[in-house]
Amino acid sequence: MTIYYDSRTGNVERFVRKIAAKTEWQCLKITGQLVALKPGHLITYTTKIGQVPESTERFMQTNHSSILSVSSSGNMNWGANFGLAADKISAKYDIPVLLKFELSGLEREVNSFIEKVNAYQPMYNF
Ligand SMILES: Cc1cc2nc3c(=O)[nH]c(=O)nc-3n(C[C@H](O)[C@H](O)[C@H](O)COP(=O)(O)O)c2cc1C
Secondary structure: OEEEEOOOOOHHHHHHHHHHHHOOOEEEEOOOOOOOOOOEEEEEEOEOOOEOOHHHHHHHHHHHHHEEEEEEEEOHHHHHHOOHHHHHHHHHHOOOEEEEEEOOOOHHHHHHHHHHHHHOOOOOOO
16 A cells, blocks of 8 residues: 655654554655655645645645545644645545544554555445
């Protein structure tokens, strides 16, 4: 499995390290050059009051066809804007939200993410 992730201040990075320690998954950080060659799950964060980070948005514009689901780190202090980047990406690219978690995530959220990825069933449109 491949995880594509974006992180500015390190919380998503820490969440991803916990996943990497429990799985054999390949975890790739989004850069301007990264091309999603394999299908995978996106983890990003919410910024600027409910917004998708620009780096995530640029990545999605060219790579969205490889992305199976979206998850967002956030902070519940932001109330209704908690993890809203996941909802915005989900609506724009028609992919499911897998998880919203606070900051670098608790152990149970790490386990929940792994379980949800393992249970993920792609939707086929015949
Ligand atoms: C300027 C700013 C705006 C933010 N806005 C939101 C927000 O609207 N909703 C939310 O859930 N979290 C918000 N956050 C919290 C971040 O999403 C959270 O700290 C996240 O873990 C950052 O991930 P990173 O450390 O991997 O960059 C904001 C943080 C900053 C600094």
